[in-house]
Amino acid sequence: MSLRFISRALAGLLLIGATAANAADIIPLPSSMTKGTATFTFPVETTFSVPAFEGDSVATLFNNMLPALEKATGAKLKQAAGKADISLAIDQSIAPEGYIMNVTPAGIVVTASRPAGFFYALQTLQQMLPVVASQPATLTEVTIADTPRFGWRGFMLDEGRHIFGKDEVKKVIDMMALYKMNRLHWHLTEDQGWRIEIKKYPKLTDVGATRSSTSLGWGSFNTDTIPYSGYYTQDDIKEIVAYAKDRFIEIVPEIDIPGHTQAAVAAYPEILACDPENPHEVWIMQGVSPDVMNVSNPAAVQFAKDVIDELIPLFPYGYLHLGGDECPTTKWEQNDACKAQLDSIGSTNYRDLQLNFYKELVKHLAAKPKADQRKLIFWNEVLHGNTDMLPQDMTIMAWVGADKAAKEAATKGLTTILTPQIPYYINRKQSPLAGEPMSQGWGTETLEAVYNYVPMKDIPAELADKYMGVQANFWSEYVMTPEFLEYLMLPRLVAVAEAAWTPQDKRNYEDFHKRIRSHEDIFQAKDWNYARHAFAKEVCNKCKGEQK
Numbered sequence: 001m002s003l004r005f006i007s008r009a010l011a012g013l014l015l016i017g018a019t020a021a022n023a024a025d026i027i028p029l030p031s032s033m034t035k036g037t038a039t040f041t042f043p044v045e046t047t048f049s050v051p052a053f054e055g056d057s058v059a060t061l062f063n064n065m066l067p068a069l070e071k072a073t074g075a076k077l078k079q080a081a082g083k084a085d086i087s088l089a090i091d092q093s094i095a096p097e098g099y100i101m102n103v104t105p106a107g108i109v110v111t112a113s114r115p116a117g118f119f120y121a122l123q124t125l126q127q128m129l130p131v132v133a134s135q136p137a138t139l140t141e142v143t144i145a146d147t148p149r150f151g152w153r154g155f156m157l158d159e160g161r162h163i164f165g166k167d168e169v170k171k172v173i174d175m176m177a178l179y180k181m182n183r184l185h186w187h188l189t190e191d192q193g194w195r196i197e198i199k200k201y202p203k204l205t206d207v208g209a210t211r212s213s214t215s216l217g218w219g220s221f222n223t224d225t226i227p228y229s230g231y232y233t234q235d236d237i238k239e240i241v242a243y244a245k246d247r248f249i250e251i252v253p254e255i256d257i258p259g260h261t262q263a264a265v266a267a268y269p270e271i272l273a274c275d276p277e278n279p280h281e282v283w284i285m286q287g288v289s290p291d292v293m294n295v296s297n298p299a300a301v302q303f304a305k306d307v308i309d310e311l312i313p314l315f316p317y318g319y320l321h322l323g324g325d326e327c328p329t330t331k332w333e334q335n336d337a338c339k340a341q342l343d344s345i346g347s348t349n350y351r352d353l354q355l356n357f358y359k360e361l362v363k364h365l366a367a368k369p370k371a372d373q374r375k376l377i378f379w380n381e382v383l384h385g386n387t388d389m390l391p392q393d394m395t396i397m398a399w400v401g402a403d404k405a406a407k408e409a410a411t412k413g414l415t416t417i418l419t420p421q422i423p424y425y426i427n428r429k430q431s432p433l434a435g436e437p438m439s440q441g442w443g444t445e446t447l448e449a450v451y452n453y454v455p456m457k458d459i460p461a462e463l464a465d466k467y468m469g470v471q472a473n474f475w476s477e478y479v480m481t482p483e484f485l486e487y488l489m490l491p492r493l494v495a496v497a498e499a500a501w502t503p504q505d506k507r508n509y510e511d512f513h514k515r516i517r518s519h520e521d522i523f524q525a526k527d528w529n530y531a532r533h534a535f536a537k538e539v540c541n542k543c544k545g546e547q548k
């Protein structure tokens with residue numbers, strides 16, 4: 001190795017140590033931040049103190065972060081009983097997910113009222129530090145008083161069409177956690193595959209988790225002729241739910257019923273099919289299958305209740321998502337039992353058969369002990385039926401015509417989550433560049449378009465409290481590999497995370513783009529794939545003269 005090469009490499013290392021540590025680059029941008037000029041340098045032996053709190057949960061989360069903090073500070077961290085360089089303290093007046101962080105020449109003081117607040121403060125601290133420090137890191141004086149705009153800061157992952165596996169789901173959870181997102185909506189069932197073990201119905205995974213091949217394009221009969229298979233056991237699910245919980249992320253499962261159920265119908269046609277006399281297979285096409293559940297069959301209703309019963313202990317949180325989108329009624333219109341049931345409920349709108357089916361499931365949930373009850377989330381198509389049949393505490397997830405649908409839900413007194421197809425479906429192409437992989441959409445969901453969506457635009461103040469938050473969705477029809485998933489997610493997920501956390505009047509794309517560029521180092525250090533072109537000149541047309 002030449003001397004010149006070695007000195008260049010050393011200079012590079014020193015540069016890494018000297019860069020970052022920049023409070024201006026935090027994403028999501030904190031709700032309030034005041035910078036000073038003095039600095040705090042981490043002593044070679046940096047002391048820390050953590051409060052005994054909730055069974056030492058704060059100490060545990062700090063200890064979990066120790067290796068990363070040591071790498072990033074270049075210091076050895078040691079617990080101290082009294083005054084410390086980094087001290088965590090409780091302040092009950094701070095909002096549950098909020099925190100205050102003061103960096104002064106004397107050290108770092110973090111206060112919060114709940115473990116989540118401390119966790120988010122530590123994510124902020126990590127972003128302010130270099131990825132790896134070759135010398136003790138330095139932070140500039142700053143006071144951050146931070147609290148999220150929305151309680152629901154979500155990401156939805158569809159693993160029905162393609163399944164990415166436990167390690168990749170954990171990686172997605174890591175991405176969400178770094179950017180303070182707190183709800184993973186896990187779409188686990190589709191026409192093309194049922195991905196969660198249900199012990200009472202083993203054929204759901206023995207049959208429903210495998211399709212014979214995969215269509216190569218929207219509505220195309222060309223297939224790859226390769227069988228495709230995969231599902232999560234209940235033990236896998238428990239492991240992932242626990243991993244997410246440690247990162248303050250609740251996992252909300254979606255069992256999409258009664259539409260998008262062709263895989264389940266193929267597994268149990270005798271109870272689920274509207275036409276059990278015909279053959280049914282796990283779908284190999286993409287789109288919306290007409291092969292939906294026969295909601296008028298009591299055995300199909302019992303099936304749904306049994307599935308819910310197995311979900312409840314696996315996902316110990318307040319919500320269950322039962323889908324409800326894109327459910328064609330054609331098979332019900334040709335089925336005598338369905339026609340009779342529609343008559344019996346006094347409706348001529350076939351969508352009401354779907355809502356009547358949910359009504360049975362609501363009754364089932366309401367009869368459970370309080371701890372096992374769950375509120376339900378539905379896609380916004382349920383608004384096309386008589387919503388008086390459903391409980392007032394349901395939530396409408398607004399995707400198609402999202403702003404209008406969410407407002408309609410809120411006006412009816414229902415809570416709602418904004419997940420607009422355009423531009424928050426971050427599986428769609430993210431640029432018009434020729435190299436974009438096959439996907440839905442035409443590249444209109446650029447980083448800038450995603451960032452510039454304004455949640456709750458022109459919403460009257462009296463409806464505001466119905467808006468629980470925002471969520472990016474990821475559908476996996478054409479996304480076959482973890483690398484491709486990550487490529488489409490990043491950095492767009494981060495843009496949604498900022499909309500979820502930062503007050504609207506503080507959001508600005510130009511400023512975000514400057515900040516996100518310094519996060520490229522983080523993506524690389526964590527081995528996350530991402531769209532490099534989102535950082536390049538032709539996309540960064542507003543970063544005048546500052547491009548890489």
Ligand code: ACM
Pocket residue numbers: 325326379399
């Ligand atoms: C959806 O995109 N079908 C919710």
